[in-house]
Amino acid sequence: MSREEIYEPLASGSNVVLETRDVKKKYMQGKVPVIALRGVNLKVERGELISILGPSGSGKSTLLNLIGALDRPTSGAIFIEGEDISRASKNRLAAIRQHIGFVFQYFNLIGRLTALQNVELPMTIKGLGSKERREKALDYLKIVGLSDRVNHRPNELSGGQQQRVAIARALAQEPRFMLMDEPTGNIDTRTRDGILALIKQLNEEKKVTTVLITHDHAVAQITRRTAYIVDGLLYNTKEEADAAEQVDLEKNAEYGDLVHRGEREGEEVPIQ
């Protein structure tokens, strides 16, 4: 197996890390076409900490999959450091994902690997040497405050600790930006504040660009900027979003629940 293609950023000189232009995503739910995103425009600058707030079924996860290079949009363009990834090949998408720091609600650590090995994994995939990997992984675990747990497996760690390992793993990707999907959604409230503080600290001290996707207003409060997603469209202010939601509710009242918009867990059509 050869060493994977290493992501070479374009020398754009621009400060924009991530940009979506009129991104639409339509998929089939059985035989019914569902429009999950109806033209999303988003710009994230280097060093930003932004939350995207939206209720379940608003198109949140679809947007996450698209900007995380896990899926391709139906139309529109997605730029990551100036490169349009909306038509990139599968291998190119994989190479791009090597530099996107995913943090998931359910941690998504690999159970048979220790914390250290989990953090090493992205670097293993990139083909780094074992010594370099180990040193860096120990550094990242230190940053998230888990230096004393490096040889523990996920099932020997608390939820909060597992999420810290996941954040360390995301750091190990040397990410262009971090992409966090309900990072505190599976953690008790007491531990949650610690994780949120860590996210904020990483952004402030290490200048890690972070996109935080959540339905939780309390989580969104830690970010300077919040975008709102309602029914497949993104709004920059709460007022606009509220207005859109009102229209949406009225529409639903008018048509009943005949047409289900947005996505539900487990029903998306993946890229192939």
Next chain:
Amino acid sequence: MNIVDVFKYSARSIRVQKGRAALTILGVVIGITAIVALNGLTGGFSNLISGQLVSGTSANTLSITPGGGIFGFATGTGGGGTPANLYTANLTGIEAIPHVNMTLGVYSKRVNFYSDINGSSVKYSATVTAVDFKRYGEMYSAFSTTGTGGLGTIPTDNNSIVIGYSLYEPYNNASVLVPFGQNLTMYWQLTNGSTVHYSLNVTAVLGQIGGFSLSGGPSDNGIFMSLGLAQQIFDTQQLSTIVVQVDQTDTATINAVTAAIKAYFAPAGTVSVSSATSLLGTISTILGTVSDLLTAIAAISLIVAGVGIMNIMTVSIIERTREIGILKAIGATDRSVMGIFLVEALMIGLIGSVIGLGLGYLGAFGLGSLLFRFAGATAGSSSGGRMSGLFGGGGTTFIPVVTPELIALAILFGVLVAVVFALYPAWKASRKPPVEALRFE
């Protein structure tokens, strides 16, 4: 991902699923064990026969038998037509053929006798080989009492018999089947159904030479009698075999002599002329076929193991869908994912093959010694038939043949089966869309 890391990663997942991996490996182990054991066994068997053939016959002897080929097979020198009868009078005629050194008339007859070696009197049977003792000794140096275990001297008179070592002491434990120096009462049936009894003194026991003989050569299982006496007591003038010694061993001479012998007998009918070399060739061919057949059967078990691997991989990949999603989310390509699963299969195949190789070698030894000790113990017993005691006694040891080629092939085959059957599941795993894989519960 570099290859070392892929191996490490796959090794970890095998280690975590020890029980399941062990069962999968077991499938490969069984297949490879069977292949190695059966191949080693037939190889050793073939060597054993060749070795005994070399001591019991020589490259410059031809044997003439009436009609078709030996063992009922046409050996390529036989043919159809009326079988010619062989008589002692033919010997001089054959000796007149150029390059013929010496001839030997052999008459063979199956006889029965009783022995109380096992406590009670039990019927045994053996083949009487009737020859001119002097010529026999000249032609086959093994016909002598000077070897290990030999007793007495080869008689010069017409009224006593010589026995092979397995008839004297078949179990190598001092129990005597046919006592030396005493009379042995043999009996046989005539074509009219009446039974004839005849007693002769055992005056010599041959040294151990191996249990296998061809076309009249001496063996550990034979009773040897002078031809004159045999023709008298069995009431026949015919010979079973005429052994011809030629002064050259090159194919051209052998072929020329063979043709001359056939021409000599042509007025009387057909004969089959076979040389030790051609017999060896025939036996090798038969053993080769048996070996191929056994290998094919063993290979089936390996295919079954392959299906097992495919099954396990499919299940394992479903269970690890989320892991595949995670790997892809952090940048693993389809190829890396496929590599991880293929390497897992490769390791299973490799471990299974190596274990199977060891077990197969031991198995060939165990099976071989079991088979041949058993064969030795039934030497001369009535139920054993013609093949009984073929490999008994004679100080022959069975060594299975496990060549480097067999080792390489077994490992290659084991690994290949594992990888080939894992290809499809691994490919499917690698094609899993990351979004779907990540959502898998």
